[in-house]
Amino acid sequence: MVVEEIMKTEVITLKKDDTIETALQLLNEHHIRHIPIINEQKHILGIISDKDIRDACPSIFQKEEHCNELQNSVEKIMTKNVITVHPLDFVEEVSAIFYEKEIGCLPVTKEGKLVGIITEKDILYTLIQLTGALQPSSQIEVKVKNISGMLAKVVAIIAKRKVNINSVLVYPYSKSEEYKILVFRLQTMNPTSIINDLKNAGYTVLWPNLPGITL
Template sequence: MYVETIMTSEVLMVEEDTKMSHLAGLMQAKRIRHMPVVNGAGELQGILSHRDVQKASPSDITTLSAGEVNYLLAKLTAKDIMHRKVISCAPDTLVEDAACLMREKTIGCLPVVKDGKLEGIITSIDLLNFFLDITGCREVGAARVVVRLEDQKGVLSKLLACLDDLGGYVVSVMTPQHQERDDAGIRNAIIRYKADNPQQINEQLKERGYQLLSEVLPDL
């Protein structure tokens, strides 16, 4: 799946000459933590975070008068406090590649740029929602089982075929590679599926020799 399928397309952005006094109120009112900065042609020039705005704002213990504070804020613009070296990605970037980039660079968002112009933005919340979707954990009525399998070719497909034969509809499958193993050649499959009687299917899986490490039945 590509970034363009999960990114936020309607991005709140500001131009370089936006006053500092307007930035803080705008970010607070819209409850956003990142704001791209563009020029008049819509080309990405930088990015602001709520921390950048906070750092640029006078401290509560400042000795400046209200008039002096307002004067300084009136002079500051987005261009003065934005980060110019922006890490971005293209709309056709794979979601997992974007996640790896954000993790590697320890950043909370990625502007999505095409031909120099801002197309959208992907945040850690977007990635979290994507993760929740692919795990199927928000699928109402789905059962969850963790099945212990030999880490060999064809073993997982046999399990899924068995579930299908027993009347289960598979919602999601995950087989993490970076998991703690108590012995070599073993892998756990985390499966969510739907069925009229998931408890019965779990028992039938056990009868067919599968070891279920955990079982979570749906709330009826």
């Protein structure tokens, strides 16, 4: 999956000379947390967040003393070194940027111009969709040896029961590099027969931990 499939293309933006007060109004009106700052050519000059706005707003105990602070331009509080991504970047790689840089959004640019925006909420929702967690289903976790061909063998056992697989995840087994964990979300509410088939084939099912299954 690439960024252009999940990014928002209708982006609320500001110019660098717009006021902080205007930014605050837009954040509240559109229930957003970030606003890119662009020029006439849609090139990104910076970005501001709701945190930047909060830091710039005077305390309720100091409003009279600093009543003109919100009339400052957003240029004075915006972050200028903005990390951007391309519409054809893979969502998995973009997720790593969110994690490593600890940021809440990424503007999406093409040929230097803003074409969209992607937020950490978009990433989380995409993960939910990819795992099929919102669909009626059940999940099983199978420990297998970390060698080629294991996924195909386990899938073949599931296929014999004519049950659809909504999603598959693979992650390392924390106790040994010799194994890995296959996580299946299956389109059935009762995976007992599949679990028994896997057990009879010599596989270890870590979840669900039904009686008689050795971990």
